[in-house]
Amino acid sequence: MANQFMNKTFHANHHHLLLLFVSTIFFFTASACSNGNCQMLESCSVDTDCAHGLYCGNCSQLGKNQSFCIRAQVNIPTAIIKGLPFNKYTWLVTHNAFSIVDAPLLTGPQRITFYNQEDSVTNQLRNGVRGLMLDMYDFENDIWLCHSFHGQCYNITAFQPAINTLKEVEAFLSSNPAEIVTIIIEDYVHTPKALTKLFTNAGLDKYWFPVSEMPKKGEDWPIVTNMAQDNHRLLVFTSDSSKEATEGIAYQWRYMVENEPGDPGVQQGLCTNRKESKPLTSKTASLYLQNYFPTIPVQDEACKENSTPLTDMVAACYKAAGNVMPNFLAVNFYKRSDGGGVFDALDRMNGQTLCGCASVTGCQAGAPFGTCRNIELHNSSSPTGPSGSFSGSAQLTGSASRITCFLVIYKFYFFLILSALY
Numbered sequence: 001m002a003n004q005f006m007n008k009t010f011h012a013n014h015h016h017l018l019l020l021f022v023s024t025i026f027f028f029t030a031s032a033c034s035n036g037n038c039q040m041l042e043s044c045s046v047d048t049d050c051a052h053g054l055y056c057g058n059c060s061q062l063g064k065n066q067s068f069c070i071r072a073q074v075n076i077p078t079a080i081i082k083g084l085p086f087n088k089y090t091w092l093v094t095h096n097a098f099s100i101v102d103a104p105l106l107t108g109p110q111r112i113t114f115y116n117q118e119d120s121v122t123n124q125l126r127n128g129v130r131g132l133m134l135d136m137y138d139f140e141n142d143i144w145l146c147h148s149f150h151g152q153c154y155n156i157t158a159f160q161p162a163i164n165t166l167k168e169v170e171a172f173l174s175s176n177p178a179e180i181v182t183i184i185i186e187d188y189v190h191t192p193k194a195l196t197k198l199f200t201n202a203g204l205d206k207y208w209f210p211v212s213e214m215p216k217k218g219e220d221w222p223i224v225t226n227m228a229q230d231n232h233r234l235l236v237f238t239s240d241s242s243k244e245a246t247e248g249i250a251y252q253w254r255y256m257v258e259n260e261p262g263d264p265g266v267q268q269g270l271c272t273n274r275k276e277s278k279p280l281t282s283k284t285a286s287l288y289l290q291n292y293f294p295t296i297p298v299q300d301e302a303c304k305e306n307s308t309p310l311t312d313m314v315a316a317c318y319k320a321a322g323n324v325m326p327n328f329l330a331v332n333f334y335k336r337s338d339g340g341g342v343f344d345a346l347d348r349m350n351g352q353t354l355c356g357c358a359s360v361t362g363c364q365a366g367a368p369f370g371t372c373r374n375i376e377l378h379n380s381s382s383p384t385g386p387s388g389s390f391s392g393s394a395q396l397t398g399s400a401s402r403i404t405c406f407l408v409i410y411k412f413y414f415f416l417i418l419s420a421l422y
Ligand SMILES: *[C@@H]1O[C@H](CO)[C@@H](O)[C@H](O)[C@H]1NC(C)=O
Pocket: 060, 063, 065
């Protein structure tokens, strides 16, 4: 083909060359996509050029400065393969789901902390996030979400009263009766029964998965359809061991193993358990969470992190746990990637465990394990069928500029040093 083409060009006279030139331009112009027709990785100029579930972005950190369509929504695995135990699936978790760039300053002064996400918890859930990591503190005679230190919340590290975010979760569970959400609390609340009151006031008690029914010896969890029927659709874990006995809130480290968070969790090839966790190979915990985010979150770097290195770390953590797939994948800036990002990673994780296929989009309900539909791996961007009912916005919203970011980091450490002096 190429040779023929070159021969033709070679023999063409000037007139023909001009025609060829014009028609080539016409060809490229005509083939450029727009109006929601652009698929993943195709170049675009605005978000609306891209198909559903994609936004128009770039990844300068990988030298990809031209805008292209990037994936922003999960394929919900339970919509493809139903009826397996909860611990067979892998879910997307947002690390510090509440620490949102551009969050309003409710306490007055400029906040001095790190940000980990870019859109509201409602939008995160609508895009398929099913696990939220929330840091809760006693503050202002209430419980607040803060990104703080020394177990104390300050005006400059406070985000908002926790009930606001929990009400967003309630609204989501109420309008999506098949969905299951997990909340993992980094718990600095000391007021007795305050968490119980908080969840009740948010209307979340009716979805509570009872701690008495959680598997304690590494057995399988109930199957997801039964959890939905029973309306046991909210799993809550706390880092405070005392609250399981006093308030019936599951102590995370009885049920879950985790690798080290922060920089050790993104160190290629390594995946070791965090101090609080049993070894990753422990058979007495049936849930496994993979932390995958650097200690210092940088918005513009996240597209690089959430690409090939993520795939490699998933493989490392799978191996480190004795060929067990993590049930939760916790990341920063979940929509940032060089194309498929965390969403493609999740498709592969679920595909492998649920049906032995390269992607969950290759799974066929009712077919024997390993019977896969023929799919193009990089074509899973627009979820179809029951998993396609997304109402979240794919677009990126707020942004903290690089300068602000460094300033914030600088101020944060300055404050840490100050507070250490007192
Ligand atoms: C991409 O853009 C960044 C700044 O956003 C710049 O530093 C870099 O040189 C650009 N790379 C290319 C290949 O144009």
